Amino acid sequence: MSETLSPQAAALKLLTRYYAAFNAGDQAGMLALLTEDVAHDTNQGSRETGRDHFAAFLKRMERCYAEQLVDMVLFADATGTRAAAEFTVLGTYLSTDEGLPEASGQSYRLPAGAFFTLENGYISRVTMYYNLQEWLAAIAA
Numbered sequence: 168m169s170e171t172l173s174p175q176a177a178a179l180k181l182l183t184r185y186y187a188a189f190n191a192g193d194q195a196g197m198l199a200l201l202t203e204d205v206a207h208d209t210n211q212g213s214r215e216t217g218r219d220h221f222a223a224f225l226k227r228m229e230r231c232y233a234e235q236l237v238d239m240v241l242f243a244d245a246t247g248t249r250a251a252a253e254f255t256v257l258g259t260y261l262s263t264d265e266g267l268p269e270a271s272g273q274s275y276r277l278p279a280g281a282f283f284t285l286e287n288g289y290i291s292r293v294t295m296y297y298n299l300q301e302w303l304a305a306i307a308a
Contacts (some may be wrong), residue, residue, distance in 0.1 A: 198218055201293075205217065234256050254280070
């Protein structure tokens, strides 16, 4: 007999799968959890819409950064439509990202968070936040 999850538990399960795919470097797994018209609010940037834009973002991230997320704490509202994550990014700056300082393999540890809108078992919005000035200081050290 299968167990029926509450909307909140289903949301937390979805985010757990999303972040497990992230940490495994499984971009296809991440993309499969997004709506076709996903809204992606980049940190200190603009909103990009669509799974294709998100896929291009992931490719750039893969080229420029090696990251693992640890100390993960997930939150979801009772309706399962809004959720958040708080975590620590352990990273290495591999290749210079456009508009940012030169990469030379700098390591960083950075607190970060994300906010989500969830619809019908998929992620329809990802909004990322971290302190850019803290990241810049970490890679300059």
